[in-house]
Amino acid sequence: MAIIREVKAAKLLMGKLAHGADLLEEITKICVDHDIYLGRVEALGAVKKARLGYYNQHVQEYHFYDLNQTLEITTLTGNISIKDGVPVVHAHITLSDKDGHAYGGHLAPGTIIFACEVVIQVLNGPMFERGLDQETGLPLWKMNE
Template sequence: MSRKQYSLRRTYIGRLPEGADLLESITRICKEENIRIGKITAIGAVKKAVIAFYDQVEKKYHNLELDQEMEIVSCIGNVSVLNGQPFVHCHIALADNQGKCFGGHLMMGTEIFACELIIEEFEGEPLERVYDEKSGLSLWHPASILME
């Protein structure tokens, strides 16, 4: 097994516009800049959110709609390639006005109040996502497995 090594190529730092969809905005930037391998981090707040939990038995996502103002405690993800296009995969942790946290897979429908975003693009061979029969997910190609 060989392990791939990557180095930092470019870093994008900026603010996303109020009212925009968080996942859609990140995805648009990655497609416009042709970012095919990278890391995403974001902080800020949302007006409402849609997050999901992946049911490992049913092999499908279940959405949770949070129709309230919340702080982005953490948003972290990656960029790889699915069907020849940049694909953004992010998880998000959100806190309500009582400090209660909710977390899961970031979905379309998460409306930005304020968001500061960093995208680190890496130099190196992009990671391709392929369908994994066992999990029911499109995961990084088996050649990217670090340990067996």
């Protein structure tokens, strides 16, 4: 059974991320600096290289792979919640190469920005805290009915 909570839009932040910075770390730093504990994020631009993850459901662990090439960010979407008392960004990304081939997965540290424009929607509502979900092995939102 789905467990849903109502949240309300509070404000919208838009900006350009630093060339050469780590994409996930930059977005997380914005959240920490602006005390954002609940929200959603989207971005587009380009990266110098990427590190993506895929969650293997059978062994319940992430496997990461590197793309050591320049790529366009065609989509980055994610959410912001809390884990261990600090903001955490959970984002997935789709990238394309010079021939239009797409790569996607869980955004991991090691994805280096060439150019990136980001939008963060800050939300007001109940705390969404991550904790270990026994069924999946993932750090999912702990939501009691």
